[in-house]
Structures are given as structure tokens and as C-alpha cells.
Amino acid sequence: MSLNDRKSGKNALLVGSGILSSRLLGLIRERVFAHYFGNTDAADAFKAALKIPNLLQNLFGEGALSSSFIPVYSNLLASDDREEANKVARVIGSILVLAMSLLVLAGILVAPFLIDLIAPGFEGLKREFTIRMVRISFPGIGILVLSAWCLGILNSHRHFFLPYAAPVLWNLAIIVTLIGFGNGRPLYPLAETAAWGAVVGSILQFGVQWPSVKRLAGRLRFQFDTVSSNIRTIIRNFIPAVASRGVNQVSSYVDTLLASFLPTGAVAALAYEQTIYLLPVSLFGMSISSAELPEMSSQTGSENAIRTALCKRLNGAIERVSFFILPSAAAFFVIGDSIVALLYQTGRFTQSDVKYVWAVLAGSTIGLLAASTGRLYASAFWALRDTRTPLRFAIVRVAITAGLGWFLAFPVTSWLGIPARLGLIGLTASAGMAAWVEFLLLRSSLNRRIGWTGLRLSTIWKILISALASAAVAFAVKYWVQAMHPLPAGFLVVLVFGLLYFAVARLMRIPEAIQLIQAVHSKLRRD
Numbered sequence: 001m002s003l004n005d006r007k008s009g010k011n012a013l014l015v016g017s018g019i020l021s022s023r024l025l026g027l028i029r030e031r032v033f034a035h036y037f038g039n040t041d042a043a044d045a046f047k048a049a050l051k052i053p054n055l056l057q058n059l060f061g062e063g064a065l066s067s068s069f070i071p072v073y074s075n076l077l078a079s080d081d082r083e084e085a086n087k088v089a090r091v092i093g094s095i096l097v098l099a100m101s102l103l104v105l106a107g108i109l110v111a112p113f114l115i116d117l118i119a120p121g122f123e124g125l126k127r128e129f130t131i132r133m134v135r136i137s138f139p140g141i142g143i144l145v146l147s148a149w150c151l152g153i154l155n156s157h158r159h160f161f162l163p164y165a166a167p168v169l170w171n172l173a174i175i176v177t178l179i180g181f182g183n184g185r186p187l188y189p190l191a192e193t194a195a196w197g198a199v200v201g202s203i204l205q206f207g208v209q210w211p212s213v214k215r216l217a218g219r220l221r222f223q224f225d226t227v228s229s230n231i232r233t234i235i236r237n238f239i240p241a242v243a244s245r246g247v248n249q250v251s252s253y254v255d256t257l258l259a260s261f262l263p264t265g266a267v268a269a270l271a272y273e274q275t276i277y278l279l280p281v282s283l284f285g286m287s288i289s290s291a292e293l294p295e296m297s298s299q300t301g302s303e304n305a306i307r308t309a310l311c312k313r314l315n316g317a318i319e320r321v322s323f324f325i326l327p328s329a330a331a332f333f334v335i336g337d338s339i340v341a342l343l344y345q346t347g348r349f350t351q352s353d354v355k356y357v358w359a360v361l362a363g364s365t366i367g368l369l370a371a372s373t374g375r376l377y378a379s380a381f382w383a384l385r386d387t388r389t390p391l392r393f394a395i396v397r398v399a400i401t402a403g404l405g406w407f408l409a410f411p412v413t414s415w416l417g418i419p420a421r422l423g424l425i426g427l428t429a430s431a432g433m434a435a436w437v438e439f440l441l442l443r444s445s446l447n448r449r450i451g452w453t454g455l456r457l458s459t460i461w462k463i464l465i466s467a468l469a470s471a472a473v474a475f476a477v478k479y480w481v482q483a484m485h486p487l488p489a490g491f492l493v494v495l496v497f498g499l500l501y502f503a504v505a506r507l508m509r510i511p512e513a514i515q516l517i518q519a520v521h522s523k524l525r526r527d
Contacts, residue, residue, distance in 0.1 A: 019165075020283055022164060025175070031346065036187075037190075037348060039265030044126065045133065068382075068387060071237075073153070076088065088230050091224060093146070094224055100145050115130055119260040140203070151164075167205055256270070263420055265353070273428065276332070277332075281325075283324070292313055310383065314446075315453055318453070325373075326467050327501050329365050338493040342490025342494065344357070345486040360425055362425070378390045384449070398434070462505070465508065466508055470500040
């Protein structure tokens with residue numbers, strides 16, 4: 001393994017460690033939430049309320065800033081132009097503060113209209129409390145956008161762990177709020193209190209990053225400048241990046257809108273499923289692509305040298321992502337009920353809810369690999385200062401998701417006499433199919449620019465054999481322990497699957513398995 005590969009692997013490990021810590025707290029948060037709310041109307045209202053201001057965070061947050069700010073800022077740091085880099089950080093931060101202040105105020109004022117757009121199926125008390133929680137949540141989400149600006153600065157300086165671990169505080173604030181106020185409190189007021197907890201968590205998430213940002217980016221103050229070529233480049237790339245994120249949010253919006261017309265529990269089940277689905281995407285797809293973006297953006301030399309370096313880095317990253325994502329997909333399909341029960345089955349969240357969320361999860365798993373590797377291809381385009389190509393293909397994906405999702409969720413279930421609540425499976429399955437279309441378009445376009453990229457067929461077969469063999473054994477273990485409590489039973493099933501996958505992958509001589517096992521052995525010997 002080359003020095004650059006080891007460095008990239010270390011950076012990805014730091015990102016992954018930060019994401020893992022925040023995701024683990026996120027899973028605990030969801031388990032606590034499921035305990036108090038289950039699949040009730042109050043759960044639907046809280047999930048929908050958070051989704052609305054989250055549109056703001058996702059539009060202007062990490063994705064848009066990563067694609068426009070990090071390539072320019074990282075390149076300035078690589079060129080040792082610290083003065084200009086610090087100026088760029090100040091100006092972009094100032095613009096974000098102004099923009100977020102205006103958008104948060106607007107969001108609070110038009111909350112009822114937003115509810116009618118996002119969840120038009122909500123009525124009465126459910127709609128009233130959703131509006132109130134949207135108004136509470138909006139300021140906190142604006143602060144989280146500024147946290148994404150902190151992330152961009154820290155990542156460019158190769159400080160990866162802190163910004164991705166900072167959401168631990170957001171999750172912890174909600175957990176403490178639910179436990180502190182959950183006993184005996186009516187569900188709707190409890191959901192409103194949890195929304196206040198989310199605002200406190202947003203402040204903590206931003207605050208823990210601020211000291212490091214001040215130290216790395218120099219003296220920070222309000223400054224506006226639209227003349228600088230670097231600022232103009234960021235703004236020029238930021239607009240299509242926001243549009244691309246907006247297109248992605250349209251997809252999420254369509255899912256929530258359609259789910260609001262399904263029976264009670266559909267919106268909450270979609271949120272529970274997304275928490276599990278996004279775990280491998282975040283841990284492996286996002287961690288590796290986030291670590292690679294500043295490295296790819298810092299490449300210098302001739303145009304041919306940059307293309308060659310990008311191609312090499314991308315292919316190595318695809319292999320690392322696939323090594324983790326393919327077994328995750330197999331686990332979701334085969335032992336997904338054990339995973340859902342392990343994470344959620346408590347209190348109001350029953351065995352029936354476990355089976356429902358598992359079915360919804362199986363639908364979305366269709367596109368797990370495509371969504372994860374697609375993020376890598378998008379990062380490669382961002383490193384080339386091209387945010388428009390990913391936008392075009394995202395529009396195609398959303399159009400397919402919307403049309404196919406409606407068809408599978410409503411007409412197909414009606415024609416086949418399937419219970420209406422199972423239409424949610426059609427929504428998630430359509431998103432998975434559309435993700436593959438987007439991935440193939442991204443890959444084809446990038447290959448024409450930098451040369452062949454992708455996963456070798458021999459590597460695919462090795463990973464698939466390892467994953468399916470492990471899933472088959474774990475499936476047998478699942479039935480052996482079905483009489484046990486869901487928590488130890490689920491833990492045992494997942495543990496057997498994970499250990500067996502690494503063992504079989506080692507026998508198949510998959511490089512990622514060998515390197516990870518050797519790293520663990522070295523760590524144990526040192527300790």
C-alpha cells in the first residue's frame with residue numbers, strides 16, 4: 001500500500017470513527033424515541049416537523065459546501081496561500097450567517113404553508129403540533145448549517161474526527177430530553193419538548209467545533225467580498241450544488257408527501273428505516289468520499305497527471321466502499337428483522353412494527369451500493385470543479401423516483417389487493433432503482449473524462465460470495481435464537497454475520513479484509 005493510500009485510509013478511518021460515534025448515538029436516540037412514541041400520530045408529526053427544516057440544512061449544509069467550498073479552500077491551502085484561504089473562510093461564513101438568518105425567519109413565518117406542502121395528509125391536532133414543532137426547530141437547523149461550514153474548514157485542514165463526531169451532542173440532547181420528560185407526559189407535548197432539545201443540541205454541535213475553527217482559520221470577522229475570483233468560483237459552483245441538493249430534497253419530499261397519505265405509521269416507519277439504511281452509507285460511503293474530496297481537490301500538475309491521479313484514487317475508494325456496502329445490503333435483506341428488533345423493539349415498538357420496517361428497509365436496499373458509490377463519483381466531479389453534471393443526473397433520478405414511487409405505492413397495491421400500508425415498500429424500492437440509473441450516468445460521464453473507473457468483476461464475486469455465505473449462516477442462527485429477547489438475539493445474529501464475513505473474506509484474499517485483520521492484530525500486540 002502506498003503512502004497516499006495509507007494516508008487516505010487513515011483519513012477515512014477518522015471520518016468513519018466520527019460518523020460511527022454520532023450514528024451510534026443516533027441509533028440510541030431512535031431507540032429511545034421508538035420506546036416513547038412507536039408508530040403513533042405524534043411520531044409522524046415529529047418526524048415530519050424535523051424533515052421540513054432539514055430541507056434547509058440539506059440544501060445549504062455539508063453537501064453543497066463540500067462541493068463548492070472545500071475544493072477551492074483546500075487548493076489554496078495546498079498552494080500555501082493562507083491569507084487568501086482565511087479570507088475565503090471569513091467571507092463564506094459571513095454570507096451563510098446572513099442567508100440563514102433570513103431563511104430561518106421566513107421558515108418560521110410560512111410554517112403552515114410548508115406543512116401543506118410536505119404532509120398535506122395531516123389534519124387536526126396532528127397538523128397543529130407539526131406546525132409548532134417546525135417553528136421550534138428552524139433556528140436550530142440554521143445553526144447546523146454553520147456547523148457544516150466548520151466541517152468544511154476542519155476537513156480541508158485534515159481534521160476529520162471532530163466535525164463528524166460533533167452530532168453526538170445533538171443526539172445526546174434529544175435523548176436526555178426524552179428520558180427527562182418522557183414518563184407520564186402526553187405524546188404531543190413530549191414531541192414538542194423533544195424539538196426544543198434538538199435546538200439545544202444544534203447549539204452544542206456548533207459550539208464544540210468553533211474553537212478549532214478559530215485556531216485554524218485565523219481571525220474571524222464579518223467580511224463581504226464578491227470581487228475575489230475564489231469567492232466568485234465558490235458562489236458559482238454553490239448555486240448548482242444547492243440546486244442539486246434541492247433536487248435530492250424533492251425526492252425526500254415526494255416520499256414524505258406520498259407516505260402521509262398512507263395509513264398511520266408510514267411517515268415514522270420511513271424515518272426509522274432511513275436511520276438504518278443511512279448507517280452504512282454514512283459510515284463507509286460518506287467517510288471514504290469525504291476523506292477523498294480534499295485529497296482529490298489538492299492534486300496539482302498537468303491535466304493528464306490530474307486525471308490519472310483521480311482515476312487511481314477513485315478506483316481504490318470504490319473497492320473499499322464495496323467491501324463494506326455489499327455485505328450491508330445482504331444483511332439488510334436476510335437478517336434485517338434482527339437488526340430492526342435490536343435497534344427498536346421496546347415499549348410501543350412491537351414485533352409487528354419490526355416486520356413492517358424490515359420490509360421497507362429491504363426495498364431501499366436495492367440501491368444501497370449505487371447510492372454509496374454514486375457519492376464517490378459526485379466527489380470526483382466536485383474535485384474537477386464541476387457541480388452541474390451531478391445536478392443533471394440527480395434530476396433524472398428524482399423524476400424516476402417520483403413517477404415509479406407513486407405507481408408502486410398506489411396503483412400497484414390497489415390492483416394486487418395488497419394492504420395500503422405496504423405501498424411504502426414501493427416508495428423505497430423505486431428510490432433504489434433510480435439510484436442505479438444515476439450511478440450509471442455518473443460513471444459513464446466521468447469515464448469519458450478521466451478513463452475507466454469501476455469495480456473489477458473478480459472483486460465483486462469475492463465480496464458477494466463472502467457476504468451471501470455469512471448471511472446464510474446468520475439466517476440459521478436467527479431462527480435458533482428466536483425465543484430469546486430481541487436485544488441479545490439481534491446482537492448475536494449481527495455478531496455472527498460480521499465475524500464470519502471477515503473470516504470468509506480473508507480466505508478469499510480480499511485485500512481490505514487482510515489489511516483490516518492485520519491492523520487489528522498489530523493493535524492487539526501493541527496493547
